[in-house]
Amino acid sequence: MALDLPALHARLLATAPLIQNITNTVVQQFSANVLLAVGAAPAMLDHEADAGQFAALADAILVNFGTATNQQLLAADAAIRVARALHKPWVLDPVSIGVIDYRSTRIRQAAEQQPTVIRGNASEIAALAGLGTGGRGVDSTDEVDAVLTAALSLAQTTGAVVAVSGPRDAVVEASGSTVRVARLGGGHALMPRVVGTGCSLGSLTAAYLAACCKEGASAFDATIAAHAHFKLAGQAAGQQAQGPGSFIPAFLDALYALPSAAMTKAEVHIEVREMPDLCGL
Template structure:
């Protein structure tokens, strides 16, 4: 789809600066993925300077995978600045529903209306109030089964503002990117591709959240559909890179190297060639 190719071109032309408040397990993986996609990573996650840096960032990722007290305070500060300035930010609700305090903090962040939420099916269902979460960081739900919950969450995060809801991205064998419309109904974009090796490499999901922030940071904010297609393009970029990497990989280790190479090497038209479908559906209740 042309929207995908245009989004890729915008990222590579703009080199958006992405502030990552993310878990310690994936910081290097995330930085490498951002660089390979054409963005610029910054892992500033201390409360003393998070707000100041958020003023110059083009996009922000908040991921509480291994949250420290410093990161929690840094996220609060960065989110406040992002909302004040209209800077897009992405929430990755890692293991929401798994333990109480983590869940409370993730829900508090979600209440600040992120531009996008990216998680697996179980995390999205739990954040919408329709599940207990997955098994650790692993999903136990199917993408299609939680689409009504994703639609409901998108609408809820709009908070009755009369604007389109937050983009809700659900990762799975076929990803689904959902956004409710101000006038009712919801857009659903499905992105196929990728590889079965992707869940065997640490950080593919977490780094996807950061790359989604990069795509949002480079998007045309005057276009009402830009956020939807920016997140879809980030997913398409990962799907295309996963498929390319799997062609030469011997296992998870070689796949990880080939995946970063593919993120860098793929042309916009190759990324746009992944299987992408779009539909408008009426809102459903879980």
């Protein structure tokens, strides 16, 4: 089935999925606003006493350990258990893995619990795959193309679609002997200059998974759609903004205003390769 980005966007608008966000305190409000802007419903429920119960109600779950407390770690454990039992999609954002030992251990444990998508920057993906040491705090010190082999390895070992954010994003899926790699251009240089773009992209990915996978779309296609939506909105916002402060409201407005038909303008290139033919990856 050919990738139909306008149809995936339209499905998101029609579905208004409920997304449970167990995410860091720095980005909670921004991530909630991003979800609202695209027509989804955010729930920032991260207490261990009720996270599991709420996960049964949510359409998809994001787990992001950026500023993890003991409460959030236990909440994530409970929500992931429910997501797996009820076959709900969930996204893991391995923030700062490789930088601090305990955080890295807990992220690796989560990655073993069959996330639908793992989304991070290049250094995080390399570290989670065991082929890197992590970045500088939450910032990547690696280029996206340099970690595609690590992304493929991670996709093979976890079964997840692996998305790598950067100036040119990559989405990697391994299925049997076939590998699909999507590269996405666009966006704007101001996107990494504001807090929360990467983290909220994880929330948006969860929303697309919830809306589209029930209708037969693959997690690979839904992840591409989330990244394409983000890139297009970032590009539009960057044309209006004077700097980081004015970029944030312009970005939210662009996410909200993007028509489904405009998704055809996304810069997406997909390669399909067989495992023995991966030297150029």
